[in-house]
Amino acid sequence: MTTAGGVGPSAGGAGATAGGAEIVEIGLNAAIVAVAGGSPLILVVSAEGSLQRDGLPFGPFDPARHRTFETSLRDSVEKQTALSLGYIEQLYTFGDRGRHRLPGETAKHMVSVGYLALTRSEAEDGGRLAAQGAAFRDWYRYLPWEDWRTGRPKLIDEIIVPALSRWEQSAAAGDRAAARAARIRLAFGTGDLPWDEERVLERYELLYEAGLVAEAAEDGHVAARPDVALGQTMRHDHRRIFATAVARLRGKIKYRPVIFELMPPDFTLTALQTTVEAISGRHLHKQNFRRLVEANALVEPTGDMSIATGGRPAALFRFRRQVLAERPSAGLKLGGR
Structure with a gap:
């Protein structure tokens, strides 16, 4: 991997060109998404000396310690938030001049590789995240x-x-x-x-x-x-990276079953619909949604019932993993408004 000017990054992620030219640092940002209580959540970390603005988990790429960007990102996130990531995919490389420079810096240019990550761990990890200066926030406060x-x-x-x-x-x-x-x-x-x-x-x-x-x-x-x-603002261009992640996820749920990365192993169809609505930002007609799920054969009944809502017992379902081998495009093709 080389940075601008053909110079590879040194340990810690910075690659310096000869003759005092600008230093290029490779950083890794993660937009980590969860859903809880019907709200879509994004993981943010405390801002240190950055007007107290929220930011996405970030870490420099260190090729001396990690062979790939992804392993480096997972390590940085776990150290910052004590959270282990599940599903993860690369989004885009953000390298516009001035996007990450701090006051007084004259010879540093940050290039960030953005990632989208999904997790189910928000509910049980809330206290541990707070201890690390991290928290899940409703993503609509930013957009x-x-x-x-x-x-x-x-x-x-x-x-x-x-x-x-x-x-x-x-x-x-x-x-x-x-x-x-x-x-x-x-x-x-x-x-x-x-x-x-x-x-x-x-x-x-x-x-x-x-x-x-x-x-x-x-x-x-x-x-x-x-x-x-x-x-609410975010530090540097993290809101742009976050917007990229939301756009990717909203598109992805239509042709890949990634929505189930945000669901517990067993769930009701109402819970599944609420999660899809939270991510897409759209209200969905209940019967149309259930017909869509049934037509795509994405779930199967567990045979158990849930009484968690306190009302009538609701059937529990699980993701039908065989669909991954049956067809390449297995998502929820939501129609127009």
Whole structure:
């Protein structure tokens, strides 16, 4: 593995070029997702000297200790959070200039490889995580415009769309203004276009470019912070990495059975639907959802019943693992809104 300029990273993850050129450090970020109590959760770690903002678990790649990025990431996360990861996949490499530089630094450039990880361990690990300065938070506190489970969020039409319209009008008439208008319609489903829950990253980047999230001012992209806070900020570009992870997961559940990585071994269909709704940010019709699960043959009954809700006993199901060998695309192909 080489960094910019063809220089491999040294122990600790930094690779320095000759003649005092910029140092490039390879870092690894993890967007670790769980679901509990019907809420989608993201694991964040305490910010040290970074305006107390939340951040994703992070660690430098150390090739002297780890052969692969993934093993290095797993080790860093376990040390930071005492949490062992299950499912994990690489997202994207984030290397924009200035994305991770701290005040006073002049010769360091951080390139991060982002990962998506899923876990079922939130409930039993909460106290241990707190001891490590980490916690699971509802992910809609960072991306509040993404939660459509009770309908279109008011802040889209009351705050976001008017602000984006002003940004669109600030461009000179012509192709640039038309391009901005098209991006707004596609991202936020205005006019005759539907909302597409997978455009999470496009929406965040549009808000960033328009200067409507605080990170844009902190990075020097715009001069002033926005008048209204759109979601809780994260340090550096961690909210962008997080948005990338949400978009990937929302798309992935439609063609791979990764949703079951967030479920206990035995579950009710109601619990499964609640988890899918939490991740997708959409309300799903109960009978349509159950027909979808049945048609895709993703679950099988255990023969046991659950009385955990205190109401009528509900049948328990488990993931039918044979589906992995039966067809390459085995997910929940959710329809349009």
